[in-house]
Amino acid sequence: MHRVEHVMSFPVSLRVDDEDVPESAGDAVFAWLREVDARFSPFRPDSEVSRYDRGELESHELSDDLVEVLDLCEHYRIATGGAFDAWLPGRRLDPCAVVKGWSVQRAAELLKAAGARRFVLNAGGDVVAAGGPWRVGIRHPEHADKLCTVLELTDGAVATSARYERGDHIIDGRTGLPATxxxxxxxxxxxxxxxxxxxxxxxxxxxxxxxxxxxxxGCEVFAVDAGGHVLRTEGFAVAGKTAAVA
Incomplete structure (x- = not known):
């Protein structure tokens, strides 16, 4: 199975190498992601997130899914001393940084439940995979046609935050200024x-x-600072050729 659809404002590609996994499993993946976009997008005025932000829903009226997402947002707000914050002053509630990975991981669990053992699900450059090894290229932050490195991923996930696609869109909640x-x-x-x-x-x-x-x-890190210096953890598994680009 190999499918690509545009969901939640980015391309999502699905590759399943198991021959016995039905097409309905792919249908379920993309139906779920479309549902997430409708329910949790802060850019849709009728979404649950927007309605809660406007005060039209009380906390006890929220879905279990949104409660889980908001709990994750609060966890990372506390863990980063406020640098990560879905409730930035003067802005609407925006849990997208958590929703994307959370929803795509849930989609991967749908695939596993349908019997998929070897697959790659790439959501706008963030990848969850099973049954590897898979090789994932990490894009160079200053040259779109180049890679910084290639990692080997067997069963797990990789995500990149950067400035090259959307500019200085990540805000340091402690200062209210873009993180640079x-x-x-x-x-x-x-x-x-x-x-x-x-x-x-x-x-x-x-x-x-x-x-x-x-x-x-359980976290391994590869980073490029503003001066172009590369820092990575020892366990970051470097490989050879690529299968996806993060």
Missing amino acids: GLLSLTVVAATLTEADSVATAAFAMGVKGIEWAASLP
């Missing part, structure tokens, strides 16, 4: 929920976020 200490930061973790959230949270912290992310159990 890093050019890119990549995290490998057991789940995309963790990899994506940690990558964004660490990026918001600046250079100190590298050490913080590296200290988390």
